[in-house]
Amino acid sequence: MPEALLTVKNLSVDFHTARGTVHAVRNVSWSVNRGETLAILGESGSGKSVSASAVMNLLDTPPAEIVSGEIFHEGKELLKISYEEHRALNGKKIAMIFQDPLGHLNPVYTVGWQIVEMMTAHGRPIEMARARALELVTRVGIPEPEKALKKYPHQFSGGQRQRLMIAMALMLKPDILIADEPTTALDVTVQAEVLALLKELQQETGMALVLITHDLGVVAEIADRVVVMSEGEIVEEGTAREVYHKPRHAYTRKLIGAAPGKGDIRQPGPEASVLLEVSGLEKTYGNFTALKDAAFTLARGQSLAVVGESGSGKSTLARTILRLEQADKGTALWKGRDLITMPQRDLLAIRQQIQMVFQDPTQSLNPRMSVYQLISEGWEIHGLMPDRKARRARVEELLEQVELLPSHCDRYPHQFSGGQRQRIAIARALALEPELIICDEAVSALDVSVQAQVMALLDDLRAKLGISYLFIAHDLGVVRDFADTVLVMKEGEIVEQGSTEAIFSAPQHPYTQRLLAANLDPDPDIQAQRARSGRAAP
């Protein structure tokens, strides 16, 4: 076998932290060839980014320590060369793009300056660099490239920023491009565009692409080969199709099983009484219309999903219904009473019946309150359950209901994992025995396997307690598995609504069609077939 372009061999890296040594990766080996796309798939904490950081010499030592291993590139052992030699390699031979392009672009310099710097840092003349920057920014599809180069990172959208990062990475025609979760922060339609761009550029330049991701759909769309990582070790590797269709390791099977969008679509249940009826709801901020003429009904025990990309008005819809924002116009009838015009003192009672679970449990749970305090606070506010003993017992019961332990009562949020924290947030919502829970991207920040568990929990609560859900999400797979009806929002408007079945099998509005087309399937065959039959143009 000819030598690969980049080879990582038996790499082990430890992180020395205050709480002891963490073996971030153990005995990791992978290689990538010219023109090939290798995906490193794993959930958070699996160590999937560590080996790439080692390739780029980006690990901070300490706390990191490379315990053993070798990295070969063109006959050089990258772990043995000097800092200066490595610096000369970075950007020139091996370039990297990151998950959050806003954070990873320097906010105080123009993007043009930053792109040009890629070449000037490696001793190329500035005129040459300027010409190449213009060429590449045009190539990655930024409108008005000359002007764009003079702008600052915050003046672009997320997708454009990622395109600019890609342009920057390609300045010196690197042999290898490492992309660390390049589309995770982007909307699905933008994700599809960026992945398509990466694919095209790879074909044009013949570079090797190392893609670090947690998303099976991204792997299916773009990867030739994949290595699956769990707890610092490679548990499986093979072509994307092999791994998806014939997973050998239990972890891979679990990961594939947890991928949403493969379950049965829920069939509408018997007619139930209407719980919430919204009509003509509008909200503007200055000249910006956040919500325009929103109307829908939600029946008791029903799950209504609101889907749409960032800025489409999904959260504004929820916030105006809850009166966290005052709507400009419209009504929201909760069991016949209008929430929008209801006097403030009556709202308190209603807020007990409608609870909310937010996206990021790390931020929505007060870090200085114990689990007991967090869950029981609602009773304090609403003057319920005065008996302290009964409170304690009920909190323990709620913790069991969300599959945590009663002994967790006196712990604090930081002692839990992300998924456990979201369960605490759900327990907090359940404490007030609500009739409706509004989930605002409640599972978006969670790893797929954890996400599957939380979704199963929500489903279970629906069956047992008859709770209704207003489920705001951008992940169509999750929505497909969970919702009875779906609202599709775009630029503050509900462009389409209907049963989950109807929306997913026969979308009417072009935007819904686009959204569905851009939604990546974890099955590489389905993705390949879609690509052949020509995806709906973005």
Place this chain on the structure above:
Amino acid sequence: MIKLVGQRAIASLLSLSVLMVMVFFLSRLTGDPAALFLPIDATEQMKEQFRALHGLDRPILEQFGLYIRDVLHLDFGESLRRARPAIDIVLEAYAWTLPLALITMALVIVAAIFLGSIAAFNVGGVIDRGISVVSLIGASAPDFWIAIVAIVVFAINLAWLPTSGVGTPWHWIMPVGILFIRPFGLIVQVVRGSMLSALSAPYVKTARAKGVKNGPLIFVHTLRNAMLPVITVIGDQAAALLNGAVIVETIFGFPGVGKLMIDSILQRDFNVVMAAILVTAIAIFIMNILIDIAYSILDPRIRQ
């Protein structure tokens, strides 16, 4: 940019007017200047003559009206004590305070940014700890005490430097040195903290992945971002110096605006106090505008 400066100037003018009103009335609550200026056995007739001469016998609102009219004509009245235009006295004092403040701040900024950055690059190391201890002592040391100790040591025991007054460059060393200590200590700590967080920012990682050399990585990519919080503190400390360093100026007999202000207040020399406060306030407002401009030059996100 021009719009920004204009807005700030208008806002400053408003605060300035409120300040003038407050100072005018509050200073008149301190008592009758005639009692202080005239000999202790002055007759009531002499006192009345003195009051009439300086317009102090009129109703206070009328005095205020006249004062405003004069100020609008850039006439700040005469010093009760020295029979010279108040504004001249103040500007003379400012000619001493301004260089004192500027020299001190310039030294502070250069030293603090340099040492704070070095501490941040060597975080946890011996250099970092040394700089941190020194800056902590600087930030918390009482300047009046250090000033007196410095006089004892350098002027009296060693006789290297003059005890007080102005005239030669040697006279400047102790005032500048003492005024340097506190802002230096504070700003080193701010620079260190700010550099530390900027160095772990994602864009620094990008720069390293690009193969940017260490020099530009630190001084081009990081320092400019790290300067934003530092500038706020620099402004704060510079304002304190522009106010006149009352204690240090008094100890060293330095004829700056701080010493002038405290002398005039003790003598109920209203016109000088008013003029000094107005000039100081204008200086601070100008400095704040300069800081806003520095901000918007450093950070394009503020420009919009």
